[in-house]
Amino acid sequence: MPLPWTPAFPVRTERLDLRAHTPADLSDLFEFHSDPEVVRYIPWPVRTLDETRFALLAKDAQKRVDSEGQWLVLAIELRETGKVVGEVLLKYSDEDAEEGELGFALHGGYQRRGLGYEAAHAMLALGFGEFGLRTITATLDARNAASAALLDKLGMTRTALVPDRPFKGELVDELHYAISSERFV
């Protein structure tokens, strides 16, 4: 497995540049990190500006992955305007199994335009290509219909439903998805 993961930025898609975060991204990030609808099914709290600033600081170390357990966290920049409209993540979750875990979040005003798919597909391509992963998984709250639809569109398969998982103070049903390198198109 080639480590570290140090993709050449930007990773270009049709409409997006995926790249490392910079301090200048704070106001764009705050727009969606502070949105209760966006963070409803992700582990982050609804963030204040200071909490977003702190989260952004941590992302500087997440522009590369040096070992198992770390997340690669890339800003989703809309090339046309330069605005950061989301983030896409890939964790090196299991070195022995050559497995990664996908994550994503998009600004509410930019959803349902295919941008989540474009960013997530590019991250899967990086994971299976440059990083040599065999499998990429995703875990979500079973109520998160948007995320399930995106994973379906990516060709990922539902592998498990795990009931009664603690999440933000309640017990929820959790869905697990996976895709192998052979099935990725």
Ligand SMILES: CC(C)(COP(=O)(O)OP(=O)(O)OC[C@H]1O[C@@H](n2cnc3c(N)ncnc32)[C@H](O)[C@@H]1OP(=O)(O)O)[C@@H](O)C(=O)NCCC(=O)NCCS
């Ligand atoms: C999940 C998320 C990234 C999807 O991004 P997006 O850019 O809106 O998704 P896309 O436009 O690329 O759509 C991908 C597919 O999902 C479908 N979809 C998107 N939102 C949907 C919704 N709310 N309900 C049902 N289907 C939805 C689209 O129709 C599309 O399928 P189709 O092409 O077959 O019609 C976005 O809703 C989001 O950021 N949600 C909040 C954060 C979150 O929950 N992250 C995931 C944690 S596991």
